[in-house]
Amino acid sequence: MTLFEQAAELREAGTGIVVMPNGLRALDALGLAEDVRRYDMQAGHWGLRDRLGRPLLVTGLAEAQQVVGMPAMIERAELHRALRAPLPPGVVRTATSVERLEPDLTGVTVISDGEPVARADAVIAADGIGSKLRARLFPGHPGLRRTGRMDLRGMLPRPPGMAPDLLVSQLVDRRNGAMFGLFPVGEDRLYWFTDSRLDGTPPDADEARRQMLSLMADWHPLITELIEATSPADIYVDPIARLAEPLPSFAVGRIALLGDAAHAMPPDLGQGASQAFEDAAALTRHLKGGEPADVTQRLLRYDAERRPSANRIMRAASRQSRLTSQTGVKAWLRDTLLRAVPSRLAARQLAALWHA
Ligand SMILES: Cc1cc2nc3c(=O)[nH]c(=O)nc-3n(C[C@H](O)[C@H](O)[C@H](O)COP(=O)(O)OP(=O)(O)OC[C@H]3O[C@@H](n4cnc5c(N)ncnc54)[C@H](O)[C@@H]3O)c2cc1C
Numbered sequence: 183m184t185l186f187e188q189a190a191e192l193r194e195a196g197t198g199i200v201v202m203p204n205g206l207r208a209l210d211a212l213g214l215a216e217d218v219r220r221y222d223m224q225a226g227h228w229g230l231r232d233r234l235g236r237p238l239l240v241t242g243l244a245e246a247q248q249v250v251g252m253p254a255m256i257e258r259a260e261l262h263r264a265l266r267a268p269l270p271p272g273v274v275r276t277a278t279s280v281e282r283l284e285p286d287l288t289g290v291t292v293i294s295d296g297e298p299v300a301r302a303d304a305v306i307a308a309d310g311i312g313s314k315l316r317a318r319l320f321p322g323h324p325g326l327r328r329t330g331r332m333d334l335r336g337m338l339p340r341p342p343g344m345a346p347d348l349l350v351s352q353l354v355d356r357r358n359g360a361m362f363g364l365f366p367v368g369e370d371r372l373y374w375f376t377d378s379r380l381d382g383t384p385p386d387a388d389e390a391r392r393q394m395l396s397l398m399a400d401w402h403p404l405i406t407e408l409i410e411a412t413s414p415a416d417i418y419v420d421p422i423a424r425l426a427e428p429l430p431s432f433a434v435g436r437i438a439l440l441g442d443a444a445h446a447m448p449p450d451l452g453q454g455a456s457q458a459f460e461d462a463a464a465l466t467r468h469l470k471g472g473e474p475a476d477v478t479q480r481l482l483r484y485d486a487e488r489r490p491s492a493n494r495i496m497r498a499a500s501r502q503s504r505l506t507s508q509t510g511v512k513a514w515l516r517d518t519l520l521r522a523v524p525s526r527l528a529a530r531q532l533a534a535l536w537h538a
Pocket of ligand 1 (some may be wrong): 314458495
């Protein structure tokens with residue numbers, strides 16, 4: 183097996199990432215969960231709140247945990263280490279951008295820089311949200327669509343003595359549809375993210391940080407404190423995009439798509455990576471014990487298993503994004519309804535979101 187990576191070295195931009203209970207179960211199946219589960223979130227409360235931190239919908243994590251288990255909140259670099267650790271030396275070939283795949287009756291030739299770099303029985307295209315390989319496999323597909331939102335992500339040490347009230351919270355502002363999320367990473371670090379409207383091209387981290395400080399100046403004081411305490415060098419800015427339409431298939435002959443290449447979605451459900459882990463677990467199961475001659479059939483079974491559920495999550499992530507970014511009367515209605523939801527029902531809703 184060979185893994186081609188276009189980057190010169192394997193390294194991951196900082197900040198945290200949530201791995202949902204379904205993603206953890208997929209990692210269990212792949213024998214990769216142990217180090218990730220060390221970052222299981224501790225029981226406490228999860229809350230959707232208004233910009234001042236007042237509860238709209240707050241529920242005990244333990245209640246949702248009983249139904250589906252707890253997610254893990256881990257630093258991206260740590261997650262990468264856990265995924266890479268079992269790979270034998272020589273499997274990863276960095277600085278190799280896969281330009282195209284040339285399938286024939288007996289296998290697939292992998293082309294980089296105009297030259298063949300490998301021949302394989304099957305190829306898994308996992309080249310992320312901007313997948314070139316997806317575009318080549320489905321030339322008629324409209325590709326990505328920007329959602330008109332941008333996200334900032336930051337990480338910092340947890341300030342000593344910080345009250346836990348707003349941990350594991352998402353604060354929303356119905357005046358402009360902006361959101362701020364706050365999660366603990368282990369005992370001593372915090373991961374925060376913002377989601378807000380983006381007109382035009384995304385600003386650099388310095389400018390984006392200034393914009394958020396101004397947009398959130400009259401929010402709960404902790405928010406601006408945390409953004410101010412995060413150096414622009416530790417802030418990442420992403421314009422948000424999703425697949426304009428679901429793909430007609432995750433498998434074409436001996437080639438399968440996995441992760442964002444197959445089902446790029448907005449990050450609002452925190453499911454992108456977990457869906458990729460589910461893909462990987464399903465592929466492993468379907469390809470295990472196979473012969474080169476039956477690869478196509480096996481990849482079709484992978485497609486039949488994964489496409490309906492990954493596409494359902496992709497649609498749900500877009501719905502969630504619309505729900506939290508609403509403004510005006512719709513947002514007022516949302517907040518009024520959320521305040522009326524009993525905590526027990528909220529736990530079930532949260533479990534449904536986590537389980538996906
Ligand atoms: C702001 C934000 C917050 C998010 N938060 C979460 C979260 O909390 N939880 C969660 O589950 N998901 C989250 N996501 C989504 C998550 O990051 C993605 O779903 C996940 O990284 C997808 O993994 P992937 O392996 O498919 O693609 P990537 O992580 O994009 O990996 C693709 C890799 O392929 C390489 N590559 C690309 N093209 C080529 C080529 N031609 N040849 C060789 N190599 C190539 C790239 O360099 C890269 O290393 C978030 C996304 C954003 C934008």
